[in-house]
Amino acid sequence: MLLMLLRFFLFVALVFSTSLLAAPATFDRAKIEARQFIYHDRNQQGDFYCGCNWEWVGRSGGRIDLKSCGYQVRAQQTRAERIEWEHVVPASNFGRARQCWQNGGRKNCNDTDPVFNAMEADLHNLTPAIGEVNADRSNFNFTMLSNAKPQHGQCPVKIDFSARAAEPRDAIKGQIARIYFYMHDRYDLNMSRQQQQLLMAWDKQFPVTEWERERDKRIAKRMGHSNPFVTGERTWSLGHKNRAEGVVTQLPSRQTQQTPSVPSSPPIKANKNSRVYHLPAGCPGYQQISPANTIEFKTEHEAIAAGFRKAGNCR
Template sequence: MKNTFLAPLLSLLVAFPAFADPPATFAEAKVIAKQKVYFDQANSDLGELYCGCHWAWTGKSGGRIDAQSCGLQTRAQETRAKRTEWEHIVPAWTFGQQRQCWQDGGREHCVKDDPVFRAMEADLFNLYPSVGEVNGDRSNFNYGMAPGVAPQYGQCKTRVDFDHRTAEPRDEVKGLVARTTFYMFDRYNLSMSRQQQQLLMAWDKQFPVTTWERERNTRIAAIMGHDNPFVTRQRAWSLGYKPVGDGVVSPVPMRPTTQPKQDSSASKAAPGSIIGNRGSHVYHLPEGCPGYTQVGEKNRINFASEAEAVKAGYRKAGNCR
């Protein structure tokens, strides 16, 4: 079996710093995922998530599926079957509906007003290229077993049980999706049913971490600032596991309306309210900087003012408004 992802690794390390800021939005995450995580995976042995298809990159983050590479046949949506889409392994609906913002106004409201939701939506560990039609059919269904469902996409082994709202991925990725799900529920303090826990624990045991999954973890950790501890085995999910919630952050603090207007060149903040990333030497302000809530704990350093951050060799994040 070819290790197609190892050859370009040295050039990747030269091209990108050891650490970079995590993506602040889903749109940004897709571009970064292409450039820094899956850049050499379009013709890999594993292929995309659900069918193992190869693809050709198009545009900033898109792709065109090579159906012959995996024996893919269209079920109903020809246009989506021809393209790659970025699948949230844990669907946005699953993590969104456990946030108050979703109850108040759905996904659009969460994107606008909830920094935790934005972090979840842009979390690179939860993204994977997939056949668009299968991604669409999977919808927000939980992963599960679909033994009574006949093949739906030619030789593609993933099956979607529309009646029971369940999707069973192919064996090659069952371990990966289990450990990704554990990560998301643990990091963002989500609630998982007993039945779902039992199934994913079985997949985790039956389908151990692969060489590519470890490499994927390394690449993403270099951007996010932390590992998936269920891949590195720093943590293990057991029935009734209590999520740590280390990705849950407080809302971005608002500046008091009575505060006098200041010149932007000398902007200050309360002590410790400016966050720097030790890996990238970029700092974020509590207002106007989407990455403020997304710096990993081990890379985080606080500054009392922008002047202090600059003096320490840090620069303001490029996506600050």
């Protein structure tokens, strides 16, 4: 009897600890976890873009103290007064890399693509920011804007709406670079040569800070992995070859929950470079994929949900 009770408590402890380490499956859940576990004690340390303090409100929101940083509202009073969760690499940017976005935008990706949901909910890419600045930055690329002037009072962020570009304050330039490296490496996203060169310069000029290391440790406890560009396990060089570790995920989508597929054997093989998958029967390229480039799926549905397409020469 004692042995049975011991096994039961061990099982409960294992399930509980596993659930704690599970990455958030949705953006809404990620915002709650970011507030509870990552930034819970940082609201008096300043938001991402402006360094403004805020009071927590609700499960994931906040009310900005505009006077704490000399912020002046540019156009949107309501959004200027609240904390929002900013995707440093914008959701529209990584969404356009997925087929689901072409077939119906963000909602379709949320409904059908577990990889998009993983990217959208990735805590490494989320930071608290003043809502108006979040809106003004939009999905603009980061760059240097030497001739532009701040438009939000003493908040040092610069926005050039005509050029669709933004320059953040120096204190976060290195962090932005390492978040971009992480997202592009993990989810196999393309980055222009010009953007690579700029972010490599920022990474070198603005090294990892004590808070950035602490933030990474906190996120790793929720996500199950660190940002290797923060820990120093990886470095980015021009023409970097992405690891694409986040392209295959176990996060379920509503579509896979509604229409479960029967696993196939042997597995479907896909080429992570060409984004093409091959069936074990009827596809000449099935045996021709390099092992280093091979990703396996149990079903065609899984391959399609992950953003792959069927090889054109399959019979």
